[in-house]
Amino acid sequence: MMEIRLKLNGKTITDHIDADLLLIDFVRRHGCLSVKRGCETANCGLCTVLMDGKPVLSCSLLAARADGHEIYTLEGLQQEAEAFVGFIADEGADQCGFCNPGYVMNTIALLRENPNPTDDEIRAYLAGNLCRCSGYEGQLRGIRRFLNSRAEGGSHAE
Amino acid sequence: MQNKNYRSVNHSVRKKDAMQLLLGKPVYTQDVVPDGALVVKLLRSPHANAIIESIDTAVAKKVPGVVDIYTWQDVPATRFAIAGQTYPEPSPYDRLILDRHVRFAGDAVAIIAAENEKAAEKAMKLIKVSYRVLEAVLDLHTALDNPVLVHPEEDWFPPCEVGGDPKRNLVASEVSSSGDVDAVMADCDIVLEHTYHTKAFHQAMMETFCTHTSLDRYGRLHVISSTQIVFHTRRILSRALGIPKSRIRVEKPRIGGGFGAKQTAVCEVYPAFVTMKTGRPAMIVYTREEAQIAGSPRHEMEITVKLGADRDGRIRALDLYTLSNTGAYGEHGPTTVGLSGHKSIPLYTGSLEAHRFAYDVVYTNTQAAGAYRGYGATQGIFAVESMVNELAEKLQMDPTRLRDLNMVREGMIMPAYYDEPANACALDRCMERCREIFGWEEKYPVRDMGNGKVRAAGVAMAMQGSCISNVDVGSADISLTEDGTYTLRIGAADMGTGCDTILAQMLAECMDCSVDHVAVFGADTDASPYDSGSYASSTTYITGKAVEKACTDLKKNICAIGAELLGCTVDETAFEGTCVRCLTSGKTVSLSDIAYKTQVGSHCAAQASATHSSPISPPPFMVGMAEIELDKLTGQVTLLDYMAVVDCGTPINPALARIQAEGGIVQAIGHTLMENITPGTGGKPMEASLMQYKIPTRLDMGHLRVEFEQSYEPTGPFGAKSIGEIVINTPAPAIAHAIYRATGKWYRELPILPERIAMDLAEE
Numbered sequence: 022m023m024e025i026r027l028k029l030n031g032k033t034i035t036d037h038i039d040a041d042l043l044l045i046d047f048v049r050r051h052g053c054l055s056v057k058r059g060c061e062t063a064n065c066g067l068c069t070v071l072m073d074g075k076p077v078l079s080c081s082l083l084a085a086r087a088d089g090h091e092i093y094t095l096e097g098l099q100q101e102a103e104a105f106v107g108f109i110a111d112e113g114a115d116q117c118g119f120c121n122p123g124y125v126m127n128t129i130a131l132l133r134e135n136p137n138p139t140d141d142e143i144r145a146y147l148a149g150n151l152c153r154c155s156g157y158e159g160q161l162r163g164i165r166r167f168l169n170s171r172a173e174g175g176s177h178a179e
Numbered sequence: 180m181q182n183k184n185y186r187s188v189n190h191s192v193r194k195k196d197a198m199q200l201l202l203g204k205p206v207y208t209q210d211v212v213p214d215g216a217l218v219v220k221l222l223r224s225p226h227a228n229a230i231i232e233s234i235d236t237a238v239a240k241k242v243p244g245v246v247d248i249y250t251w252q253d254v255p256a257t258r259f260a261i262a263g264q265t266y267p268e269p270s271p272y273d274r275l276i277l278d279r280h281v282r283f284a285g286d287a288v289a290i291i292a293a294e295n296e297k298a299a300e301k302a303m304k305l306i307k308v309s310y311r312v313l314e315a316v317l318d319l320h321t322a323l324d325n326p327v328l329v330h331p332e333e334d335w336f337p338p339c340e341v342g343g344d345p346k347r348n349l350v351a352s353e354v355s356s357s358g359d360v361d362a363v364m365a366d367c368d369i370v371l372e373h374t375y376h377t378k379a380f381h382q383a384m385m386e387t388f389c390t391h392t393s394l395d396r397y398g399r400l401h402v403i404s405s406t407q408i409v410f411h412t413r414r415i416l417s418r419a420l421g422i423p424k425s426r427i428r429v430e431k432p433r434i435g436g437g438f439g440a441k442q443t444a445v446c447e448v449y450p451a452f453v454t455m456k457t458g459r460p461a462m463i464v465y466t467r468e469e470a471q472i473a474g475s476p477r478h479e480m481e482i483t484v485k486l487g488a489d490r491d492g493r494i495r496a497l498d499l500y501t502l503s504n505t506g507a508y509g510e511h512g513p514t515t516v517g518l519s520g521h522k523s524i525p526l527y528t529g530s531l532e533a534h535r536f537a538y539d540v541v542y543t544n545t546q547a548a549g550a551y552r553g554y555g556a557t558q559g560i561f562a563v564e565s566m567v568n569e570l571a572e573k574l575q576m577d578p579t580r581l582r583d584l585n586m587v588r589e590g591m592i593m594p595a596y597y598d599e600p601a602n603a604c605a606l607d608r609c610m611e612r613c614r615e616i617f618g619w620e621e622k623y624p625v626r627d628m629g630n631g632k633v634r635a636a637g638v639a640m641a642m643q644g645s646c647i648s649n650v651d652v653g654s655a656d657i658s659l660t661e662d663g664t665y666t667l668r669i670g671a672a673d674m675g676t677g678c679d680t681i682l683a684q685m686l687a688e689c690m691d692c693s694v695d696h697v698a699v700f701g702a703d704t705d706a707s708p709y710d711s712g713s714y715a716s717s718t719t720y721i722t723g724k725a726v727e728k729a730c731t732d733l734k735k736n737i738c739a740i741g742a743e744l745l746g747c748t749v750d751e752t753a754f755e756g757t758c759v760r761c762l763t764s765g766k767t768v769s770l771s772d773i774a775y776k777t778q779v780g781s782h783c784a785a786q787a788s789a790t791h792s793s794p795i796s797p798p799p800f801m802v803g804m805a806e807i808e809l810d811k812l813t814g815q816v817t818l819l820d821y822m823a824v825v826d827c828g829t830p831i832n833p834a835l836a837r838i839q840a841e842g843g844i845v846q847a848i849g850h851t852l853m854e855n856i857t858p859g860t861g862g863k864p865m866e867a868s869l870m871q872y873k874i875p876t877r878l879d880m881g882h883l884r885v886e887f888e889q890s891y892e893p894t895g896p897f898g899a900k901s902i903g904e905i906v907i908n909t910p911a912p913a914i915a916h917a918i919y920r921a922t923g924k925w926y927r928e929l930p931i932l933p934e935r936i937a938m939d940l941a942e943e
């Protein structure tokens with residue numbers, strides 16, 4: 022058992038954990054159920070969270086490594102997500118939704134880094150986020166429509 | 180063709196759960212269940228075929244946190260099937276919860292129930308098993324009449340007669356035909372014969388198999404599972420555990436993808452058994468590795484196609500033989516195979532004079548196969564469509580024109596499809612439109628790019644069904660709420676495809692209200708009306724029609740109550756969406772007042788239920804065209820453009836139909852170009868993770884375009900047919916065709932990996 026202290030979605034928490042506890046299990050235990058597991062080999066991107074603002078795979082990170090850091094999951098970034106996910110909903114690209122939190126988190130990271138990405142930049146940045154349902158095109162169309170509507174000064178899809 | 184101005188159907192309405200899903204709300208099995216369930220883990224056999232001589236769990240049980248460990252000695256001796264099919268199932272009853280005889284590397288040996296994962300895993304290592312290892316049947320070619328039997332047991336039981344014989348490793352067998360194939364074949368100018376092979380590809384839905392079980396407040400078994408088949412699961416558990424169905428409740432929350440994998444009760448029985456034994460909540464979550472080695476993948480099939488044609492390209496005879504590998508257990512074995520012929524041969528109804536379709540389904544000591552989107556049609560269409568492309572190249576005819584000559588057209592009776600009529604068929608228009616938008620004339624000729632790369636194109640057609648005719652049952656139960664809105668209860672399972680939403684659209688269309696005024700509930704065996712489940716592409720066509728029927732009845736009820744309030748006869752009333760009007764007096768009464776009336780001294784509920792089944796299964800049709808760029812040095816195939824035109828009748832929700840098509844196409848690109856199955860030790864697939872089993876990323880799929888050519892199916896709701904499965908069928912033959920164009924070599928086995936192409940090109 023060891024003690025860690027970190028900021029999760031803006032709230033400081035202290036916890037006693039096993040040294041081998043993975044960050045994904047830690048955040049789920051703390052109510053962040055948006056974070057999903059789809060593999061054991063760091064291939065699917067479903068478990069993406071932000072650590073100090075950078076996307077990381079929470080299945081491949083020990084919770085202990087988050088000690089002293091700031092973690093955000095989709096639970097803590099609802100507003101930032103709401104700005105664009107409606108456009109994806111309008112494409113019907115949410116589908117089963119199991120991959121959504123991971124790629125929405127990674128899209129947030131992308132848009133913070135590069136507010137006006139090209140289609141190829143979007144594809145490359147999200148390449149590690151697998152989706153078995155949507156065929157990816159609808160997700161891309163949604164993000165593209167959001168970017169276009171923002172460029173035209175439009176408000177977000179309700 | 181009907182072309183009405185619909186208000187709700189035929190519109191791209193947002194999915195009802197879209198924002199919940201996109202904002203990561205806790206809606207899946209692992210999110211909605213309380214903490215504290217026992218962790219259930221399975222010890223799996225390392226051997227493909229073995230008898231458990233002894234099994235010692237004493238030391239393992241002493242691990243702190245371990246609650247109990249169960250072996251074959253602890254389970255009921257009743258054999259059952261885990262296939263989600265209507266009773267009596269065509270799938271044989273060939274499973275026990277745990278069997279002394281383990282039949283594939285990965286078969287369950289012991290069930291471990293522990294307070295936490297660590298204890299369960301520690302205990303797993305401490306269980307001592309001694310196996311008598313038997314010779315295994317690993318190759319589908321050697322299975323039939325092999326002296327080694329996968330199911331030698333005497334209590335093997337087929338609920339339906341499907342031509343199986345376990346003493347021959349045979350699960351099912353049949354021959355059907357129309358016309359004199361041999362005579363027509365003998366009279367043909369050209370006869371081609373080739374064999375095509377497809378492997379046991381995985382659905383690879385992002386949420387693996389998972390189930391939570393507990394005892395509810397009445398002491399009944401309450402199952403929350405990621406399943407497409409709540410009612411079948413209740414029946415399966417009842418037989419497997421030996422408890423009455425009334426003591427079981429099965430519900431599904433949102434599902435993280437299924438594609439047919441969850442049309443089999445792959446994992447439900449294990450936690451259910453633990454809960455019945457311990458009285459405690461129990462939860463199982465398959466690892467990705469378990470989903471890959473002990474899931475429910477596609478049936479490996481080898482299909483021999485013999486085609487007879489005239490010199491001018493008239494396809495006169497088709498003769499198919501399919502050998503299907505069901506693996507160690509027979510779920511969906513007898514049925515998937517049928518589609519390999521019944522959903523490929525009828526595409527050529529236009530010119531066929533005779534056909535024959537024969538099959539054998541065999542047991543082997545490999546992972547059991549199950550249901551996967553396309554359900555056998557995918558395999559059969561790869562074979563038949565590849566063969567038709569081979570014919571076109573042989574005759575030096577444009578393969579799209581060759582198809583124009585031979586394809587099924589509206590109004591034809593399809594002898595290879597149970598003599599069903601093609602009431603609605605826009606296949607000819609799909610071909611024309613696809614040719615035009617794809618730019619077939621420019622893309623079909625092979626283009627050497629001058630940098631070691633070649634561009635080429637290929638084509639394929641497809642069909643599927645819209646239900647299992649005379650079998651599938653869909654039901655809808657609708658009630659009017661006090662504010663004049665509706666609650667729709669269904670037993671079909673939305674697995675991400677959007678059926679909750681499209682059924683709500685149909686209700687809204689019928690009742691002349693907004694889709695937002697419809698709440699959808701499903702699926703729960705305690706509360707939903709019976710539905711066979713979400714599979715066989717049936718939900719839109721079957722459950723949709725049930726919604727339509729229930730609406731008709733509900734309107735009558737509402738008018739009857741309205742008439743009473745208006746003081747007139749029912750015949751004088753008209754339903755007007757938000758109110759009922761008395762046509763004589765002109766007076767109206769609101770739906771809200773009508774709903775409240777049913778709560779005061781009422782004898783009539785503002786509620787209606789309807790059930791539907793269909794004697795036919797109208798096929799949707801599709802044309803797909805692929806343009807590739809092939810690197811002659813590395814064999815790398817890059818998909819540049821995939822164009823599909825689909826006839827699903829009326830698309831109830833075009834945006835969702837489009838996503839279905841795009842998703843299915845990308846899945847198929849996976850099994851065509853990258854997803855592989857390599858048997859390792861004991862036949863266990865080496866691709867046991869997403870690192871090895873490579874599914875397409877967003878960099879692997881090129882540009883997809885999907886268009887719809889509407890037809891109007893008179894027996895479907897608002898003219899609709901199905902969309903969910905057909906979309907996975909065209910990419911394999913179309914891409915294989917393009918690769919032939921680029922290399923001059925036919926690849927008749929999937930997947931077509933770059934190393935195979937590179938090696939073949941190097942040999943030349």
Ligand code: FES
Pocket residue numbers: 057058059060061062063064065066067068069078079080081
């Ligand atoms: S769970 Fe698959 S990458 Fe983390």
Ligand code: FES
Pocket residue numbers: 114115116117118119120121151152153154155385435436675
């Ligand atoms: S929506 Fe199902 S995996 Fe992406």
